[in-house]
Amino acid sequence: MKPAFRRSALLPALALLIALGTSPAYADRCDDLAGQLKSQIDGLGVGKTAANVIYLSHPKAKQITLGCASRNLSNQLFAKTDGRKPTTAFLDLVASAAAIIFTLPKDDMRRGATRCVKRMGIIYGSDVSTRYRRLDMRCARTKTEASITISRSRDQ
Structure with missing residues (x-):
């Protein structure tokens, strides 16, 4: 009597484990955000990811990175350009990226x-x-260069 009970309880448990174990893989939210930036900003390239930072590239910026969510920050955008005074094209790039990341108007x-x-x-x-x-x-x-960092605290 005992082996039949074990088999009848084991089969539904095994079926449930298989159903939950084969759920589709979801991309990280930060990777989705980087893909959205790439599709909406012309000339933006997505590079490597290291330590919760995605390195991006654009002709108008010397360096641009997207910092993913951590304990203290929800997201962070860092951009650096050559020259002490950033150009309007660089500021437009930063504004476009920040508008997408933080869901605020570009203006x-x-x-x-x-x-x-x-x-x-x-x-x-x-x-x-x-x-x-x-x-x-x-x-x-x-x-020789100027940089801007835009971030939002976790508590806001």
Whole structure:
């Protein structure tokens, strides 16, 4: 009597395990976001992924990366360009990428990035941190290059 009971309980459990074990593989949300950036921004290429960072490439930027969600941040966009003063084409690229990543209007992202870049100078220095539309924006420059980092805290 016992072997029949074990067999009847084992078969449904095995069927349930097989059904749940063969679920389709879902891509990481960050990889989906990188693919969405590539499809919506002309000239953007997706490179390697290392330590929750996806390296992107674009002719208007020296370096551009997409930081994936971590304990403290939901997402992060980092872009670097040659020259102390970023061009409008570079700011348009940053605004387009940030609009897709953070689901905000492109005009608002352009305004926030431009505001951050314009604050760099004699009064505020070469490293400026601002808040715009619940995003943390940090602009920095050296003698040869400028960078902007846009991120959103996990608690917002």
